[in-house]
Amino acid sequence: MNLLKISLITMGLVTVASCENATTSTSSDSSSTKKEAILKMKRATDHHSYSKPAEAVVTHLDWNAVVDFESRTIAATATFDLETSDHAEKVILDIRELDILSVQVDGKDSPFNIGEEQEFIGSPLSIEITPLTKKVSITYNTQPGADAFLWVEGSEDANPFLFTQSQAILARTWIPCQDSPGIRFTYNATVDVPKDLMALMSAVNPTEKNAEGHYTFVMDQPIPSYLLALAVGDVEFRSVGAHTGVYATPDLIDAAEYEFAEMEDLLIAAENLYGKYAWERYDLLVLPAAFPFGGMENPRLTFATPTIIAGDRSLVSLVAHELAHSWSGNLVTNSTWDDFWLNEGFTVYFEQRIMEAVYGRDISEMLASLSYRGLVNELSDLSPNDTHLRLHLKGRNPDDGMTAIAYDKGFLFLRMIEETVGRAQFDAFLSEYFTKHAFTVMDTDNFIEYLEGTLLTDETTRDAVNLTAWIDGAGLPENCPKIQSDRIENVDIAVASWASGELATSDLLWNDWLYQERYRFLKSIPSSVNVTKLDELNSTFKISSTGNNEVLFAWLEQAVLKGHEASYDRLETFLINVGRRKFLTPLYKALLDTDQTNMALSIYKKARPNYHSVATGTMDELLNIDGGE
Ligand code: BES
Ligand code: ZN
Numbered sequence: 001m002n003l004l005k006i007s008l009i010t011m012g013l014v015t016v017a018s019c020e021n022a023t024t025s026t027s028s029d030s031s032s033t034k035k036e037a038i039l040k041m042k043r044a045t046d047h048h049s050y051s052k053p054a055e056a057v058v059t060h061l062d063w064n065a066v067v068d069f070e071s072r073t074i075a076a077t078a079t080f081d082l083e084t085s086d087h088a089e090k091v092i093l094d095i096r097e098l099d100i101l102s103v104q105v106d107g108k109d110s111p112f113n114i115g116e117e118q119e120f121i122g123s124p125l126s127i128e129i130t131p132l133t134k135k136v137s138i139t140y141n142t143q144p145g146a147d148a149f150l151w152v153e154g155s156e157d158a159n160p161f162l163f164t165q166s167q168a169i170l171a172r173t174w175i176p177c178q179d180s181p182g183i184r185f186t187y188n189a190t191v192d193v194p195k196d197l198m199a200l201m202s203a204v205n206p207t208e209k210n211a212e213g214h215y216t217f218v219m220d221q222p223i224p225s226y227l228l229a230l231a232v233g234d235v236e237f238r239s240v241g242a243h244t245g246v247y248a249t250p251d252l253i254d255a256a257e258y259e260f261a262e263m264e265d266l267l268i269a270a271e272n273l274y275g276k277y278a279w280e281r282y283d284l285l286v287l288p289a290a291f292p293f294g295g296m297e298n299p300r301l302t303f304a305t306p307t308i309i310a311g312d313r314s315l316v317s318l319v320a321h322e323l324a325h326s327w328s329g330n331l332v333t334n335s336t337w338d339d340f341w342l343n344e345g346f347t348v349y350f351e352q353r354i355m356e357a358v359y360g361r362d363i364s365e366m367l368a369s370l371s372y373r374g375l376v377n378e379l380s381d382l383s384p385n386d387t388h389l390r391l392h393l394k395g396r397n398p399d400d401g402m403t404a405i406a407y408d409k410g411f412l413f414l415r416m417i418e419e420t421v422g423r424a425q426f427d428a429f430l431s432e433y434f435t436k437h438a439f440t441v442m443d444t445d446n447f448i449e450y451l452e453g454t455l456l457t458d459e460t461t462r463d464a465v466n467l468t469a470w471i472d473g474a475g476l477p478e479n480c481p482k483i484q485s486d487r488i489e490n491v492d493i494a495v496a497s498w499a500s501g502e503l504a505t506s507d508l509l510w511n512d513w514l515y516q517e518r519y520r521f522l523k524s525i526p527s528s529v530n531v532t533k534l535d536e537l538n539s540t541f542k543i544s545s546t547g548n549n550e551v552l553f554a555w556l557e558q559a560v561l562k563g564h565e566a567s568y569d570r571l572e573t574f575l576i577n578v579g580r581r582k583f584l585t586p587l588y589k590a591l592l593d594t595d596q597t598n599m600a601l602s603i604y605k606k607a608r609p610n611y612h613s614v615a616t617g618t619m620d621e622l623l624n625i626d627g628g629e
Helices: 003-010 016-020 029-037 255-260 263-274 318-323 339-359 360-381 403-421 423-436 443-454 458-463 467-472 486-500 513-523 531-541 550-564 566-577 581-593 599-610 612-623
Strands: 058-066 073-084 088-097 098-105 113-114 122-126 135-142 150-154 161-164 185-193 198-201 212-222 230-233 235-239 245-247 284-287 301-302 332-334 440-442
Touching: 003 263, 029 058, 029 073, 058 088, 058 230, 058 263, 073 088, 098 113, 098 122, 122 581, 161 486, 185 198, 198 212, 212 612, 235 255, 255 403, 263 284, 263 318, 263 339, 263 423, 284 318, 301 318, 318 339, 332 339, 339 360, 339 403, 339 443, 360 403, 360 486, 360 513, 403 423, 403 458, 403 467, 440 443, 443 467, 458 467, 486 513, 513 550, 513 599, 531 550, 550 566, 566 599, 581 599, 581 612, 599 612
Parallel strands: 058 185, 245 284, 284 301, 332 440
Antiparallel strands: 058 073, 073 135, 088 122, 098 135, 113 122, 150 161, 161 230, 185 212, 198 230, 235 245
C-alpha cells in the first residue's frame, strides 16, 4: 500500500470499491488525486438524502452555535469545506425544520434555494457554487420542535437538559448537512450555553464546566452526520479507567461511577478481539430518562439511558453494544439505511463476544438466547419483505428498519458463519475487515463481494452458508444456528411447571437468578396464569420494587396483560418518567390489547410532553393520535 493510499484511508475518503480503483493513480498531484477519490467514490444511492456527492461533497464542518433554553432554539452558523467536481454548479444540503437566514459562498452573500418538502426527508437546500468554490456557510436558527432535540424542562431540584439524537436522518433538523451515512467529515465547534451547564459533543470533550459557558470541540476523525451529537446539562465527570469515564447529573454521578466501573475492561476485551480502539477515549453520558433509546454510539461519548443503572452492573451489555459500534458502524459505516444490518448485526455479534470475554460463555449464551427469542417473537409481526437482511426503505422512514432483523437476524447470520468456518478464521476475518475498511462505508453488495473473496473462497463453504437465503430471503434460513443456554432452558422448564401448578411459587429459584433469567421467566408466563397467581409471585419476590428496569418492564407488561391493578400506579409513573421506546411500545400495546384504551390514552396525555419525537412518532401511530403540533 502506498503512502497516499494510507493517508486517504485515514482521512476516510476511500470506499471498498475505490480502494481498488482510485488510489492506483500515478498522478503526481496528490490534491487532485484526493479530490478524485472523494468525488468518484463509489457510493450506493441513498434514497434518504438529497445530497449529490459526485458533484460536491463536504469534508469538514465548522459549527458555531448559541443554545437558548428559553426559546428552545439554537442560533448557529455551519461552514463546510467542499471538494467540487470539474462541473460543479451546486452543492445540496439536507434540511428539515430549519430557518435559513443567509448563505455565503467563499465569504460572499449568495442566493440559495429551498426545494419542496417531503415527509421524513425534509427539503433540499441548494447553493450555487463553481468548481473553484472552497467553502459554503449557512446561518440559521433551529425550531423549538426540531425532531432531533429533547429540551427537558428544569425544576426545583434539577437543571434543564438538552440532548440531540441524529440517527437515522435527524441531523438535518439541527444542522444543514449532507445527511447521508456514506459521507464523512471532520468537525470543529464552539457552543455557548447557560453558565451553570456543560456542553458535550461527539468530539474531544471538557471534563469541567467553565465560567463563561463557552465550549470548543474538535473531532478530527471523519464521521458521518448521524454521529453528530450535542448534550447540554448540569453534568459532572468521573474517570473510571485510563481511557474511560462517565458524565452524569449530580444526583446520578455516584451511581453511574459504580455501575460503569468495568468500562475499561470492556474496552480492553474489545481491542483484544478486533484491534485497537480508534477514538482515543470512550466516555459515557447518562441522559435524562426521556432518552428514546437504550444507547447511542456517538463517537467518543456514548449517550445512554439512566434505566441501565440497576445498582448491580447487571445491564452493562448495553455498554458493550455501544462500545462495539466504535468498530462496527463508526469505523466501518453502513452505506445507506438499507444496509443497517451491517451496523447493528455486527454490533450485536461483537457485543456478545465482549460479554463472553469479560463475563463468560454462560452469560453471553443467555444473551444470545434472549436475542433469538426476541427475533422469533417479532418475526410474526413483520411483513416477510421486511425480514430480509438487506432492506428496501425507499419512500419509508428509515426508522422502520429498526427491527430485530438488523440486530438479531444479523447477529445469527454472523454466528452461523463463525460456526461454519471456525472461530479462529472468523476472528481473523473480522479484524482484517475492520482494519481494511476503517473510516469508510460498506454496503451489502460490497460486503458479499469481500466475504466471498476472502473467507468464503471455496464452494462447499459458500453452499453451507447460503448467503442469498440470509441476505435477500425471508425469515430464518434452515442453517440458522441453535443457541444452547442451559440456564435459559431451566427457566423455561420452571415457568411451565409453575404455570401448571406442579411447582410452588416459593420453590422458584427467583432469588438465585440473574436478570436475564428473571426477564425470560416473566416474558414466558402463559395466558393461562391468572392474576391471583401473578400477585402471589409479586408478593413472594417483591418484583414490582426491583431496581432493574428490564425486569420491571417485563413485570409491568405482565401486570397489564393480567389486569394486576395494584401495579397500575407504578405503571403510570414508569410511563411518565421513562421515554425509552423499547419499553413504551409493548406497554401501550398491552393496554390496547386488553381493552384498556382509555387508560392508555389518559397516561399518554400526561406522558407525551416528556417524550422525544422518536417515541411520540411511534406512540402517536400506535394510539392513533394526530400529533399535529
Ligand atoms: N444505534 C442504535 C440506536 C439507533 C438505531 C438509533 C437506529 C436510531 C436509529 C444503538 O446502538 C442501539 O442499537 N441501541 C439499542 C441498544 C441495544 C440493542 C443494546 C437500544 O437503544 O435499545
Ligand atoms: Zn446498536
